[in-house]
Amino acid sequence: MARAQAILEESFRPKQIYEQVAERIRADIRNGRLIADERLPSERELSTRFRVGRPAVREAIGALQNQGLVITRRNAGTYVSSDAVQCLSMATMAGATGADADVSPASTLDLRHILEPSIARRAAQRAKPDALAEHYLAQMESITDIADPEQCTRWNDSDRLFHRQLAVMTGDPLLVKVADVVASTMDQPLWKRLKDDGIYEAKRVQLYASEHRLIYEAIVCGDADAAAMYAEQHIKRVGRDVVPR
Secondary structure (H helix, E strand, C coil): CHHHHHHHHHHHCCCCHHHHHHHHHHHHHHCCCCCCCCECCCHHHHHHHHCCCHHHHHHHHHHHHHCCCEEEECCCEEEECCCHHHHHHHHHHCCCCCCCCCCCHHHHHHHHHHHHHHHHHHHHHHCCCCHHHHHHHHHHHCCCCCCCHHHHHHHHHHHHHHHHHHHHCCCCHHHHHHHHHHHHHCCCHHHHHHHHHHCCCHHHHHHHHHHHHHHHHHHHHCCHHHHHHHHHHHHHHHHHHHCCC
């Protein structure tokens, strides 16, 4: 019954653009047009071929990486994994439907660009410090080796929960509910994959932590304009690093 329900839901859910791109690449692997260890065309070439933006291609590649179908080597390109066909066969036998596809990170960023400067502005109107936000800041500022899995997990969790806590600082329960939805998308495998690929060096992490500190201090000082500006600049930087246009 649950399987039938999942298939029914999938048939009515419109495919996100990155899902459509990922499915076409999967079909090429399945049909032998792309073979094991073969290098995929560049993001630019795939964007032209599929007539989509590069963010959708980047998201599709990230989704395929998470499924074990491709491997990306820094400065060398993306390759079909040696066991891609086997992974596809196992997914078919498991009855994978794609009903639980991750939200497009580009869509998440578009919403954050609208939402988070307003949250920072609203929180600054209260101008109150927050112990939990300060805890997350301290965790982010303690990261010294983003390549270490434990520190990477701590970074991802504290970053995601810090932004959610800014909504708590507004005192508006509805904004907190919306922020919970955004935070849940930032906990999905595709978001984490693209974020880890885009923010992979200590200096970049330190820059992000400094930007978070600027947002928080502006809120506590009651400077609504500065808080909103810092939040907007930060989201723009995340966009450039995670899903560049």
